[in-house]
Amino acid sequence: MKAVRIHQFGGPEVLLYEDVPDPQPRKDQVLVRVRACAVNHLDIFVRQGLPGVNLPHILGSDIAGEIVEVGEYVTNLKAGQRVLLAPMHFCNRCLKCVAGLQNQCRHFTVLGNGVDGGNCEFITVPAVNVIPIPDNLDFNEAASLPLVFVTAWHMLIGRAAIRPGQTVLVLGANSGVGIAAIQIAKMFHTRVIATAGEERKIERARELGADFVINHYQQKISQEVRKITNAEGVDIVIEHVGPATWQESVKSLKPGGTLVTCGATTGPKVELDLRFLFSRQLSLLGSYMGTMSELYEVLGHVFAGRLKAVVDRTFPLQEARAAHEYMEKSQMFGKIVLNW
Numbered sequence: 551m552k553a554v555r556i557h558q559f560g561g562p563e564v565l566l567y568e569d570v571p572d573p574q575p576r577k578d579q580v581l582v583r584v585r586a587c588a589v590n591h592l593d594i595f596v597r598q599g600l601p602g603v604n605l606p607h608i609l610g611s612d613i614a615g616e617i618v619e620v621g622e623y624v625t626n627l628k629a630g631q632r633v634l635l636a637p638m639h640f641c642n643r644c645l646k647c648v649a650g651l652q653n654q655c656r657h658f659t660v661l662g663n664g665v666d667g668g669n670c671e672f673i674t675v676p677a678v679n680v681i682p683i684p685d686n687l688d689f690n691e692a693a694s695l696p697l698v699f700v701t702a703w704h705m706l707i708g709r710a711a712i713r714p715g716q717t718v719l720v721l722g723a724n725s726g727v728g729i730a731a732i733q734i735a736k737m738f739h740t741r742v743i744a745t746a747g748e749e750r751k752i753e754r755a756r757e758l759g760a761d762f763v764i765n766h767y768q769q770k771i772s773q774e775v776r777k778i779t780n781a782e783g784v785d786i787v788i789e790h791v792g793p794a795t796w797q798e799s800v801k802s803l804k805p806g807g808t809l810v811t812c813g814a815t816t817g818p819k820v821e822l823d824l825r826f827l828f829s830r831q832l833s834l835l836g837s838y839m840g841t842m843s844e845l846y847e848v849l850g851h852v853f854a855g856r857l858k859a860v861v862d863r864t865f866p867l868q869e870a871r872a873a874h875e876y877m878e879k880s881q882m883f884g885k886i887v888l889n890w
């Protein structure tokens with residue numbers, strides 16, 4: 551089959567479109583013909599080099615396609631079904647996994663990170679990863695969903711315990727997590743303040759339901775938050791940007807507020823004034839992906855039309871390099887999807 555692989559870490563030029571052996575499903579696995587695979591910031595981090603990635607490696611976490619074949623032990627799925635794949639790899643046996651906390655499993659990793667992903671024509675996965683999709687959802691939309699929607703759901707519901715009436719600040723409205731978080735926060739009847747860097751993206755964030763949108767290049771986020779909230783601050787901040795926005799995010803919290811972060815797009819290190827942390831009784835929470843039950847829950851809302859995928863642009867698999875270059879320019883509003 552054809553796949554996009556990396557044989558070394560580096561820039562977009564290390565992405566090679568080449569022939570690789572076809573995968574063979576085990577008896578408990580499903581063989582899926584990949585039709586679309588979304589690009590995430592994770593793909594860029596893996597391409598640039600992360601520990602635990604064995605070379606050569608196939609990137610791609612967010613996968614949608616059709617079942618080609620099911621192993622002998624798989625009874626709940628059949629060939630021809632349109633599906634998306636849960637973007638996670640876990641042991642499904644340990645204490646955490648059987649408690650439904652797959653993202654705390656010692657063997658947990660994301661497809662396309664610690665194991666090969668979906669930038670290829672065929673992939674084999676355990677049956678537990680395979681989720682049928684409704685006919686009205688196309689493959690590009692389906693591939694745009696799992697990673698960012700389960701991440702945003704786990705951040706807001708699993709970690710920050712969002713409640714109606716709260717005010718939520720969502721950094722980077724144009725990112726996949728931002729788009730999911732705005733919609734989910736509105737579904738919980740909260741007031742949403744989002745940030746974006748240009749007029750076009752500000753308009754799109756409003757269309758998604760954001761009540762206020764701050765231009766994070768022209769305005770100071772914490773000052774605008776103070777104006778909007780009558781100097782109170784917000785209950786929850788959804789962070790994934792890192793050092794570029796961290797200080798402003800922490801300053802935007804009300805006393806007792808919660809900042810939850812799932813990423814470090816602009817770098818891994820931030821400063822923290824401990825006096826501010828304890829005197830204002832802030833909670834700083836880490837969040838990583840989500841559980842299988844959270845994925846099913848959030849997808850249920852998408853399938854019922856309450857939340858929607860936002861696709862910015864598609865590229866053919868052969869043009870994975872161009873897709874990575876486009877993502878690194880941060881021009882998108884929504885997901886970038888490779889398809890074939």
Ligand SMILES: [Zn+2]
Nearest residue numbers: 641644647655
């Ligand atoms: Zn486990």
